[in-house]
Amino acid sequence: MDDLYKEIILEHYQNPENRGEIEDGIEADEANMLCGDKLKIMVKCDGQKIVEAKFSGGGCAISMAAADMLLTKIIGMTLEDVKKIKDEEIEKMLGIKLTPVRKKCAYLGLNVLKKL
Amino acid sequence: MKNNKYLFPIYKNNPDLAYFDSGATALKPQIVLDKMMEYYTKYSANIHRGIYAISEKTTEEYEKAREKVAQFIGGENSEIIFTRGTTESINLVARGWGNNLLSGDEIVSTVEEHHANLIPWQELAKRKNLKLSFLEIKNNKITDDLEKVISEKTKILAITQVSNVLGIENPIEEIIKKAREINPEIIVVVDGAQAIPHLKVDVKKMDADFYAFSGHKMYGPTGIGVLYGKKELLEKLEPVNFGGGMIKEVYLNRTIFADSPDKFEGGTPPIAEAIGLGMAVDFLKTTDNQEKMIGEMIKKELKLRPWIKIIGGGDSIFTIAIDGVHPHDIATILDSENVAVRAGHHCAMPLHEFLGINATTRISLGIYNDENDVKKLIKALDKVWTIFTKK
Numbered sequence: 001m002d003d004l005y006k007e008i009i010l011e012h013y014q015n016p017e018n019r020g021e022i023e024d025g026i027e028a029d030e031a032n033m034l035c036g037d038k039l040k041i042m043v044k045c046d047g048q049k050i051v052e053a054k055f056s057g058g059g060c061a062i063s064m065a066a067a068d069m070l071l072t073k074i075i076g077m078t079l080e081d082v083k084k085i086k087d088e089e090i091e092k093m094l095g096i097k098l099t100p101v102r103k104k105c106a107y108l109g110l111n112v113l114k115k116l
Numbered sequence: 117m118k119n120n121k122y123l124f125p126i127y128k129n130n131p132d133l134a135y136f137d138s139g140a141t142a143l144k145p146q147i148v149l150d151k152m153m154e155y156y157t158k159y160s161a162n163i164h165r166g167i168y169a170i171s172e173k174t175t176e177e178y179e180k181a182r183e184k185v186a187q188f189i190g191g192e193n194s195e196i197i198f199t200r201g202t203t204e205s206i207n208l209v210a211r212g213w214g215n216n217l218l219s220g221d222e223i224v225s226t227v228e229e230h231h232a233n234l235i236p237w238q239e240l241a242k243r244k245n246l247k248l249s250f251l252e253i254k255n256n257k258i259t260d261d262l263e264k265v266i267s268e269k270t271k272i273l274a275i276t277q278v279s280n281v282l283g284i285e286n287p288i289e290e291i292i293k294k295a296r297e298i299n300p301e302i303i304v305v306v307d308g309a310q311a312i313p314h315l316k317v318d319v320k321k322m323d324a325d326f327y328a329f330s331g332h333k334m335y336g337p338t339g340i341g342v343l344y345g346k347k348e349l350l351e352k353l354e355p356v357n358f359g360g361g362m363i364k365e366v367y368l369n370r371t372i373f374a375d376s377p378d379k380f381e382g383g384t385p386p387i388a389e390a391i392g393l394g395m396a397v398d399f400l401k402t403t404d405n406q407e408k409m410i411g412e413m414i415k416k417e418l419k420l421r422p423w424i425k426i427i428g429g430g431d432s433i434f435t436i437a438i439d440g441v442h443p444h445d446i447a448t449i450l451d452s453e454n455v456a457v458r459a460g461h462h463c464a465m466p467l468h469e470f471l472g473i474n475a476t477t478r479i480s481l482g483i484y485n486d487e488n489d490v491k492k493l494i495k496a497l498d499k500v501w502t503i504f505t506k507k
Contacts, residue, residue: 004448005503014440014504035444035460036468036475058474060442061504105444 004096005061012065017072020054028115029057030108037063037105041071041112048078060105062098067109069093074113082113118404120484125149127484132454134489139280139433139480140458141332142313145403148336151395152388162384164361178387181394182377188397189327190318191344197380198390201341202309203232205328206274208343208380209305210236212353217271219245224266225274226251226258227470228282231463233274233307233328251275253470256282256428258291266298273304277311281464281478283433285315289322296323303349309333313400313482314407314432319344331389335483336396340389343380350376357382400483407432407481410490414479417494423501427473432481435462441504443477449503453496455489 022042029040037059044052053071058064073093074082090106091098098106121127123145126135135143161171163178179193186196199205223237227250241248247269252259258275266273273295277288292304308329311317319327326349331340345353355362355373362382364372373379411431418424418434428435438446443459450457458478461468468475479493 004452005445010504010506033461033465036442058442060444062445102444102448 004098004102006096009061009065009094009096012068013061016055016064016068018054018068019056021056022052022054025052025054026116028112030112030115032059032104032108035059035063035105037108039063039067039108039112041067041109041116043074043079043113043116045079048080050074050077050079050082055109059108062094062102063105063108066090066094066106067112070109070113079116082116085110085113118406119486120403121486123147123399123403124484130454134453134455134485134492135482136455136457136479136485136489136493138313138333138482138485139310139462139478141338142335142482143484144337145335145396145399147399148392148395152337152392155388155391160388163387164378174387177391177394178385181390181397184394184397185342188317188401189312189342189344190320192347194376195344195347195350197343197345197350197377198385199328199341199343199380200339200386201330201332202230202307202328203341205326205341205343206233206305206307207236208356209326209328209345209353210240211356212380213272213303214240214244215354216352217244217246220247220269221271222247222249222267222269223272223274224249224251224270226253226276228253228258228279228464228467229274229276230280230307230309231465232309233276233305234466237272237274246271253282256284258286262291262294263298266295266302268299270295270299270302273302274307275304276307276309277317278315278430278433279428279464279467280310280433281435281462281467281476282428283310283430283435283480284428285311285430288324292323310433325349331393331396334393334396335399336393337386337389339386340393342393345376347376350380353380355379355382359383361385403483405483407483407485410481410485410487413487413490414481414493417490421497421501424497427471427476434479435476436479437473437476438500438504441500443475445504446477446497446500449500450493450496453492453499455493455496457493 025042025044027042031038038057124143159170159173161174163175303325305326306324312329313334327344332338359382425437447459
């Protein structure tokens with residue numbers, strides 16, 4: 001439990017590295033109205049490679065921290081590579097065990113990225 | 117302080133549970149479960165069909181349950197229709213009454229409705245080309261200038277007695293009276309799902325035309341609910357579920373329907389659940405209720421914490437928000453302390469939008485909550501604040 005809200009997750013939730021806007025990139029979003037979560041992700045590519053990634057929106061600590069960490073991870077990757085990221089890798093990246101309900105929160109960022 | 121927990125077997129399996137989600141569904145007392153098991157093990161036949169002892173017994177028990185419900189809310193037996201729940205009850209009215217409405221007629225509802233008392237009317241409005249408008253709320257209360265929204269053209273008023281988010285009881289009797297002064301022909305449909313477990317309901321006194329509620333929120337089983345309707349209106353309400361058990365005579369080309377309530381109960385109904393609901397009524401009538409006192413304790417503790425924003429609070433529902441903490445995170449941390457609450461929109465998205473908030477955390481009380489539950493709740497809320505403000 002205290003694991004779930006360990007420092008690294010709270011840090012990414014409260015002080016995200018990648019919150020912001022990209023005007024001339026490509027973007028996708030998803031809303032989970034039942035949770036009250038909304039997430040928009042914008043990325044900019046140089047050729048095939050992602051050179052910049054930002055997100056905006058709001059949601060729980062798990063969904064926001066996961067999105068923030070994920071956007072740092074994908075810099076330098078191609079969109080094709082991103083589409084190959086597996087759900088389990090998100091859990092690994094967060095370093096926590098998730099219940100089925102909270103998995104939905106954690107995967108929100110990846111789901112949006114796969115729409116790009 | 118009296119403790120009712122021993123009446124609920126779930127506490128034997130989850131002794132540390134502090135359950136604050138009765139607004140979603142209430143826990144079940146042993147006597148309700150025993151009553152249902154009695155049906156399944158002692159006389160488990162169908163109703164209104166067999167000419168043999170156990171079938172007669174089943175019919176008798178099923179109709180006795182209807183009588184108990186009727187007495188509980190002040191209606192007559194033939195005015196009590198068993199449904200699957202509040203949602204099905206309201207849908208039955210919206211579908212079965214539709215043919216009495218004409219294009220251009222109006223329906224009025226409120227911004228604080230549960231989706232169950234909104235979407236059926238949206239759909240009806242779409243189907244019959246009706247206008248749908250809404251009473252607003254101010255300081256968590258329905259605004260009293262009804263004449264701004266209700267007119268002679270308003271044929272239906274669909275309104276909740278207690279909001280499932282704000283927890284506030286609407287002055288329903290007064291509202292119905294005023295609505296009838298504007299249009300004596302208006303049909304008032306009351307969503308009683310959150311009222312029935314907590315308030316003394318008298319459908320005749322409040323003068324509701326239809327009153328809907330669920331069994332599972334009042335310590336009864338899931339899968340059973342009630343639609344009360346005034347006798348003369350039930351004659352005009354069309355059945356929507358056709359088949360066995362709802363007929364007088366059937367020919368290849370036409371059917372004469374049974375009278376109410378049978379007309380609306382096509383197919384084999386949830387018999388065990390109806391009988392269980394009858395027992396839940398007895399349970400509610402005879403069990404000491406200290407919710408008000410528990411509610412006061414919670415209110416006091418919440419107010420001591422300036423970081424908790426109370427969005428809505430009646431006697432048995434408290435909806436809160438904590439700045440910088442998403443309701444899901446609140447609920448997850450509370451769960452780690454065995455405290456069960458609800459997080460999200462609570463099936464009232466338009467209300468959240470109206471209030472300009474994303475999602476909330478709801479603490480709702482039941483007959484089993486005690487002082488110890490309150491201590492656990494508050495300790496867990498403090499833990500939320502500690503986790504999100506550490507550093």
